[in-house]
Amino acid sequence: MKIQKLNVTAQIIEYMKSNIENGIWRAGEMIPSEHVLTEELSVSRASIRTAIQQFIALGLMESHHGKGTYLISNDMSVFRKTGRKDHYYSMEDIVQSLQYRIIVEKGTAQLAAEHITPEGLMRLEAYLDEMKRSVGDSDGFVRSDMMFHQEISEASGNLLLKHGLCEVLTNTREYHHQLNELVGYKNGIYYHTMILEALKNRDGKKAGLLMEEHLQTSMKDALDSETES
Secondary structure, three states: OOOOOOOHHHHHHHHHHHHHHOOOOOOOOEOOOHHHHHHHHOOOHHHHHHHHHHHHHOOOEEEEOOOEEEEOOOOHHHHOOOOOOOOOOOHHHHHHHHHHHHHHHHHHHHHHHHHOOHHHHHHHHHHHHHHHHOOOOHHHHHHHHHHHHHHHHHHOOOHHHHHHHHHHHHHOHHHHHHHHHHHOOHHHHHHHHHHHHHHHOOOHHHHHHHHHHHHHHHHHHHHHHHHHO
C-alpha cells in the first residue's frame, strides 16, 4: 500500500483500522514496528507515531519502551458515528459557535496551564475517563466533554472567560450533540488526552495550540460530514 500525500495521518489510521477489523492485527499481539510501517507505507516515522498515539489515547494500544506497541483492544466503536440524521441546527450556527470557542479557548487553555491545581487536574482526568466510558452514549459524552472545557475555563482564573464560555456552552449544548452525531467520538478523546497532558506539564503554549487544533478539526470534520450526507 502506498499512502497519498494528503491527510497522511488520517490515511494511516484507516490502514491500521482495516488491519484490526480484518483480524490481521489481533488483540494481545505486537503491531509492526514504526520502521516497518514507515517502509511499508512510504511515510515519515513522525506520521506513523502520530497515528499510533491516537490509538494509544483511545485505549486501543499500549507502547512498551524497548519492546514495541501492542494492540490491547479491537473494539472500533470509538471511530463510528452515531448515524442519526435528524439534525435541527444549521451548519452556520455550529460553525459560528466553534469559531467563538477557537478564539476564546486557545487563550483559556494557555492561562489554565499556569493556574490549574492538582484537584483541577484530577477532575479533568475524571471527565476524560467518563468520556471514554460514554462512547456510544451521546448524552453522557457531551456532558463530560462540556464539563472538561468548563473546568479549564475555571482554571484560567479569569472570571470573564469562565462566565462567557459557560454561557456559550450552556446555550449551544444541542449544537454539540449534533456535532457529536456528525463527527463521532475519536477526535474528542484524542485531543482531550493531549490537552490534559500539556496542562499537567504546565505547557501553556502547547495546551493552547492543541485546543485550537481540536476545535478546528471538529469544525472541518463537521463540514466534511455535512457535505457527504
